[in-house]
Amino acid sequence: MPKFDDILDEIKVGIAELGEKSAKDFVEEVRKDGDAFLREIGDDLQRWTELLARKKISAKEFRVLVEFNRDLAQMKALSASGLAKKKVQNLANGIVDLVTKTVLKLV
Amino acid sequence: MRSNLLPRRTSVLVALLFLALSACKLISDYDALSYKNATDLRVETMALLEQGTEPYAGHAAEVAALRLGLAQAYEYEHRKGKLNSDSAAQWARLNDPAGALQHTFDTWKSAGKLNEAFVSEAKLKAGELFDEIIRLERAKAE
Numbered sequence: 001m002p003k004f005d006d007i008l009d010e011i012k013v014g015i016a017e018l019g020e021k022s023a024k025d026f027v028e029e030v031r032k033d034g035d036a037f038l039r040e041i042g043d044d045l046q047r048w049t050e051l052l053a054r055k056k057i058s059a060k061e062f063r064v065l066v067e068f069n070r071d072l073a074q075m076k077a078l079s080a081s082g083l084a085k086k087k088v089q090n091l092a093n094g095i096v097d098l099v100t101k102t103v104l105k106l107v
Numbered sequence: 108m109r110s111n112l113l114p115r116r117t118s119v120l121v122a123l124l125f126l127a128l129s130a131c132k133l134i135s136d137y138d139a140l141s142y143k144n145a146t147d148l149r150v151e152t153m154a155l156l157e158q159g160t161e162p163y164a165g166h167a168a169e170v171a172a173l174r175l176g177l178a179q180a181y182e183y184e185h186r187k188g189k190l191n192s193d194s195a196a197q198w199a200r201l202n203d204p205a206g207a208l209q210h211t212f213d214t215w216k217s218a219g220k221l222n223e224a225f226v227s228e229a230k231l232k233a234g235e236l237f238d239e240i241i242r243l244e245r246a247k248a249e
Binding site for chain 1: 132133134193194196197200206207208210211214217218221222223224225228229232233235236239240242243246247249
């Protein structure tokens with residue numbers, strides 16, 4: 001029968017690999033979303049300012065459009081919060097699976 | 108001595124794992140009705156905004172019906188409890204009287220008609236708001 005410390009060592013390695021992959025994927029996803037969002041804001045404002053200057057939209061409508069971007073930023077933040085929770089939950093469940101499989105394999 | 112301890116320590120570990128599993132629920136499960144509510148209301152919102160260049164009076168009843176649908180969707184998500192707080196907060200945003208979607212309907216009512224360019228832009232943005240709700244709900248299934 002293996003030593004308990006050996007089991008813990010193997011689990012630690014597995015968890016480290018699992019965490020590294022999850023964190024890397026998540027950071028990359030957030031970075032891409034952040035870059036895209038910053039580009040969107042700039043493009044929108046330029047387009048709406050031109051529409052306002054050409055009287056294609058009213059001042060009130062311009063304000064509402066800017067509010068849409070504010071709301072969208074909040075919605076994206078809430079999505080990111082939910083997605084992060086889901087990833088942590090999946091990671092925790094992955095750890096449970098890993099620990100169970102490792103113990104059952106070695107004991 | 109160590110091998111004698113192993114079964115006991117293993118059972119403790121297993122017990123801890125079950126505890127961890129039950130404690131690690133951080134977000135609500137995927138809900139097919141929530142997904143349907145979001146996609147249906149997205150379509151209805153787009154269809155109604157498309158009529159925004161027409162007089163508001165002719166669409167007041169449709170606006171009221173859509174507002175009711177949005178309120179019902181929020182109530183459904185809100186009642187799921189704390190694990191669903193992010194989704195509920197997204198629906199709250201759409202229902203917020205100070206939010207862009209509600210202001211769009213208010214502007215339509217006060218101005219009588221919306222400008223065509225505004226309708227095009229508002230449709231894009233409103234669609235993106237719903238897309239975030241749909242995105243989060245879909246992620247719960249992964």
